[in-house]
Amino acid sequence: MKITLPDNSVKEMPAGASAADVAASIGPGLARAAIGAIADYGHGPVTLDLAAPLAGDCHLRILTEKNEEALTILRHSTAHVMAEAICKLWPQTRLVYGPPVEDGYYYDIDLEHRLRPEDFEKIEAEMAKIVAEDRPFTRYEMSREDGLAKVRREGNPYKVENAERAKGDKLSFYVTGPEPGKYWEDLCMGTHVPRTGRIAAFKVLNVSGAFLHGDASKQQLQRVYGTAFFNRKQLAEHLARLEEAKKRDHRKIGQELGLFTVDPLVGAGLILWKPKGAIVRLLLEEHLRGKLRENGYQPVYTPHIGRLDLYRTSGHFPYYRDAQFPPLYESDSARILNELWVAIAEATPADGWPRAAETLLEELKIEDHNTWAQLTGADEGVPPAKRIQRSPEARESNLAIIRERLSGNDGYLLKPMNCPHHMRIYASDPHSYRDLPVRLAEFGTVYRYEQSGEVSGMTRVRGFTQDDAHLFCTPEQLQDEMASCLRLTRYVLEVLGLKDYRVRVGLHDPNDPKFIKNPQAWAESEAAVRTAVAHSGMSATEEVGEAAFYGPKIDFVVKDCIGREWQLGTVQADYNNPVRFGLEYVGRDNRLHRPVMIHRAPFGSMERFVGILIEHFEGAFPLWLAPVQVVVANISEKSDTYAREVLAALKAAGLRAELDDSAEKIGPKKHRARQMKVPWIAVVGEQEAAARAVNANDREGKRQENMPLEKFVALLTTENRPGSEQGR
Ligand SMILES: [Zn+2]
Ligand SMILES: [Zn+2]
Incomplete structure (x- = not known):
């Protein structure tokens, strides 16, 4: 047998030799260190026991402790x-x-x-x-x-x-x-x-x-x-x-800090943002909205549902049914017709006329006799071309006839993605190359049906809001648009102190049939993506076969402060949906062309992102994101009036301030504020009132100093912007 090793050297081994024998023939050190092996006989890698006899010529990699x-x-x-x-x-x-x-x-x-x-x-x-x-x-x-x-x-x-x-x-x-x-x-x-x-x-x-x-x-x-x-x-x-991860678990901290809750009466995997969590989300959204405006994005709003026909066009229905909530139907006959459409669409020619289709026609006969009569030809007034033919050869015409029937009496899907709606916005106006790129942005809420065992906290949910946008551009603009998406994603991660990340470029595998067949588009778009990444200077790895089926993609893999990796922002080029939706623009040559679409979401979803931020910061958000930024704690009721003045001054400066005027001692008050991860505690008593000052205490217990009230307000105001606390 010829065994090709990773360095491309070839070892001749007797038939029946094992990976252990190969390791031993290389050296006693490797023989001792070997754990297992990966062999490739020409149809993909298989993992092997060291002792297993090799089946024939192959590429062989001996695994040691160093291999994942x-x-x-x-x-x-x-x-x-x-x-x-x-x-x-x-x-x-x-x-x-x-x-x-x-x-x-x-x-x-x-x-x-x-x-x-x-x-x-x-x-x-x-x-x-x-x-x-x-x-x-x-x-x-x-x-x-x-x-x-x-x-x-x-x-x-x-x-x-x-x-x-x-x-x-x-x-x-x-x-x-x-x-x-x-x-x-x-x-x-x-x-x-x-x-x-x-x-x-x-x-x-x-x-x-x-x-x-x-x-x-x-x-x-x-x-x-x-x-x-x-x-x-x-x-x-x-x-x-x-x-460390247990201490930081966002489910635990989210509960303790009152950020969000999940209520069985509302439903598993459906996040209820409580006021304190909602502030964090709102601030993130506002900050990102500002950045989007600077970068030429236009906000849009779209509803939470769309017709099944929209998703027949995009391909979400019926192919991703398992990952979605069941459709909402306008009527029983809409349900039956849609199920009939699915039964015919999913039948293979070998199945013949599907039995399920016949059962559904029977059901239709009872529920909606008229439509049944028209579809089956029982109503002779309907021309044969508009009737269902019980034959697998008539698949395409049968599907078209049913689809036509469904206009005005269809089902709806909770939005699994925002792209179809955004594409219809693009398609609602004619476009010239001069208007491109068109960048449509929406914090769009989508729904996926995760299995109940998979649902957990904010990271595995059934409804979530993506910081989504779709960019429509010419193929020539793709590289610049990708580059600008990369810059934006880097910015939003870095402003939150998430500076340790790597970039993964997903390329297509020309031998894998799951990728769309369009060699020119792949060549163009992969070159554009590579150049955009190279110019960004970020460290990147390329992974063949990890593209979306419709185009190359870039994922940001972010390391949090305890070394866990999270896949966050993603940027994807899409050559498939513009075709499905017939999108076009008039080019310089006065002819119609197909735009390229980019999907991108720097945070991914607000739920997951905030969940990750809670763990990253262990609930101690930077000042600009903290739900409560400062607690005014008065020492006794004698300083009540002054404490209220301090509170008013902080609020007037736009800070989220609360007053703790409970009868407790100052120690427990500080302790409670720190437990709630409030960045600053302003202690005020008679002395401070006399000096119009505060005793400023930070959350970490590192800083405690008396300072004039104005100076304290100015300090917090300066710190109260994205990114400013990172260097502290
Ligand atoms: Zn086993
Ligand atoms: Zn999209």
Whole structure:
């Protein structure tokens, strides 16, 4: 076999050699360090056990601790070890499924005993024994039939289901030990580390409820999460980061500071912005609106719903149905006609005339006899060309006939995106190349139907407002427009102190059919995007295959102050929607041309962005964003009158000030204001009143000084603008 290594050198290996043999032939150091391998036989990379015999000529990459992929293998292997430990402690445990996830792994189990954090130590102690025994992971295979019989004999219905769902004519099992029959084993496709001893550092983290296949009507399970690393230091750092993240959790801080709430009566994933959170959002929006005006954007407003036909045009309906709230129908017959349209649209020629279509016609006959008669030809007054033909060849005409019927009696979709509405605004006027670029901006609210298990805080929601805009330009203008979108995004991130970011350029993969076929457009637009990024001087990585299907895109990946990465602003070029919507402009040559559209949203969504800001600042917003900027705390009622004067002076200067004139002592008052993350506390007593001064205390407890009232007002006023506090 010819094995091509990453440096393009080729090793000749005997048939049946494994990745471990290849590693050993390179050197004893690599043989010791190897964890697994990635082989490519010509149809994409596959992860392999070190011991697995290679199937033939391939490109091979040996994975060591340094590779990200090795960590995934380690974590999945740790899931096996944890499952064995749990089964040993609670032999009645029925295992379900245990994949690696970002930052760790989990195993779903069915066990009557509710696992509690107190149990984790016991589990970890059992795991430590298995790791200390340094057992090999051994794979063996059985024919599908024999394997199924074995799993059925063992009697775990979940594993039976997994085995039935598994693809291929073989089932594979992994023994945590040198041979089958004597050690714990699990039905699994792999990949695993060579020996349990490689699991140097691990931790069982938590347990939560989960449903089988995420389906709330199915069996309730326990999902046990854990993580693993190749060394203890990395684990310790990871645990410290988790602690820090827990402290910063925007759901917790949002509740404590009264920023937002989610109410089951209103609905999961639907954010209610409370007054204090709404101020933060309003200030961000106002600031961005100002910037948009400076950059030649025009604000527009559009409604929250649109006709299904709009989304048939854009392609959102019916293809993204699972991610959307169900449509709102004007009438039963509109529902039936739309479902009929979908049934015909989604049928393949091999399906013939879809049965579902026939059922729907029956339903239509009862609900709307007239329309039924006209569509089916029972009403002979209707010309044959306007009738449905029960044949897959008539698909296109059938769809057109139904679509025509739906004008004036259609369904509506909650807006999943703002682009279709904005394109219709563009299309409502004729355009010349002289008017371009047209930049339409809207804080547009959109709705997506996230599964209930996925909904969380402000970051995974069902309704959110994008700081959206669509730019329509000539192909020649694309580069400059992309560049200006990049500048704007950088500005809004940096003004919030989010200065640690990288840029990811998503390019298309010419071999992947999901990307639109338009080589010229890809060549032009990718060149434009690359140049725009290069001129910006930002550090960027290019990722082939990560473009949107309709054009290249640029994502900002922002690191927050505890090192977590968030994907924020995105800028995308779109060559597809202008075609779908027939957008045009008159060019210099007096002929009609197609504009290019850019979608861009620097924040992404207001909900997610504010959620991230809450975590980044740990609720301590910079002064210009703080819901309450200063609390006036008076020492006793003797200084009440003066405290009110101070409050009035601060408010007159446009500052968000509150008075704490409760009967409490000054210590608790300061403490409470700091807990609410108020940037400044102005303590006033008789002394201050006599001197017309305040005792200014900052939130961090670093600064405490007496200063004249005017000076204090001036200090806060200077600080009260975007970006000014960053250097403090
Ligand atoms: Zn496994
Ligand atoms: Zn868009």
